[in-house]
Amino acid sequence: MLLRNxxxxxxxxxxxxxxxxxxxxxxxxxxxxxxxxxxxxxxxxMKQRGDVISGGSYLSSNDPRPHFGLGTAIKIDDIEIHWxxxxxxxxxxxxxxxxxxITEGAGK
Numbered sequence: 001m002l003l004r005n006x007x008x009x010x011x012x013x014x015x016x017x018x019x020x021x022x023x024x025x026x027x028x029x030x031x032x033x034x035x036x037x038x039x040x041x042x043x044x045x046m047k048q049r050g051d052v053i054s055g056g057s058y059l060s061s062n063d064p065r066p067h068f069g070l071g072t073a074i075k076i077d078d079i080e081i082h083w084x085x086x087x088x089x090x091x092x093x094x095x096x097x098x099x100x101x102i103t104e105g106a107g108k
Contacts, residue, residue, distance in 0.1 A: 012070040012096045014041065018052055020083065021104040028085045030104050036084035039066050044073035070096060081107065 018037050020030030030037065037052040050066025070076070076096065081089045081104075089107030093100040 010072075012073060013068060014070060014076065014093065014096050015065045015067045015099040016050075016079075016093075017065050017099055017101040018081070019101065019103040021085070030083040030085045030087075033064060034083070034104075035064070038082040040078075040080040040082075041068045041076060042078040042080075043068075043070050043076045045077075046071075046073075065099065079107075 018034035022029040056062045091107035
């Protein structure tokens with residue numbers, strides 16, 4: 001049997017792969033896997049929060065990439081990242097409907 005996804009949904013999304021700075025310098029720094037990072041994404045007047053966590057339950061794990069459903073928004077107004085080492089950055093991504101990699105220190 002061959003299944004085909006025929007969902008007419010045309011909503012947008014963004015997923016972030018975060019990379020901490022510990023592989024580049026000594027402490028204080030954020031872990032390379034960015035566990036403990038909090039991200040806020042604002043799009044179309046709505047603000048969403050995503051956290052990078054490790055584990056989930058017994059013998060399970062969560063995807064470390066925060067995922068944000070944007071609905072009909074075609075532009076992201078702001079991305080604010082709170083890294084575990086205390087730094088706060090605002091970054092821009094090149095578009096939506098993709099997985100974007102952001103390395104600590106790349107924002108303002």
